[in-house]
Amino acid sequence: MKRRIASVLSAAALAFGVLGVGAPSAGAVPGGCSYASSTYRPTLQYGNTGVGVKQAQCLSNVWGGVPKLSIDGTFGSQTLTKIKWIQGCHGLTKDGIIGPKTWNVLYNPALDCYDPYPA
Numbered sequence: 001m002k003r004r005i006a007s008v009l010s011a012a013a014l015a016f017g018v019l020g021v022g023a024p025s026a027g028a029v030p031g032g033c034s035y036a037s038s039t040y041r042p043t044l045q046y047g048n049t050g051v052g053v054k055q056a057q058c059l060s061n062v063w064g065g066v067p068k069l070s071i072d073g074t075f076g077s078q079t080l081t082k083i084k085w086i087q088g089c090h091g092l093t094k095d096g097i098i099g100p101k102t103w104n105v106l107y108n109p110a111l112d113c114y115d116p117y118p119a
Helices: 002-019 051-063 077-089 100-107
Strands: none
Touching: 051 077, 051 100, 077 100
């Protein structure tokens, strides 16, 4: 009986792995954004530059909104607009500052925002 249960559990685990069902891997990042470690979450704001900004820009493109941001590592006006939009979609303060709460939503995108993207 124990062998049968182990066999069934192994088959189920294999099926989930093949089908891509189950918990995401620990290192999985939405959209394949890999400019920085998912644990690197500096506070960012308009005018900042660097790899953290690139990561935030890439993650924000997973969200949608037009135009897609150029991943250039410069926190300019288009990045500011996109971040404020994402913050508004989650009921966060729309200050354009990427702090812990904004990083959390960037890494855990809910693609069902009903706020129109700013023109």
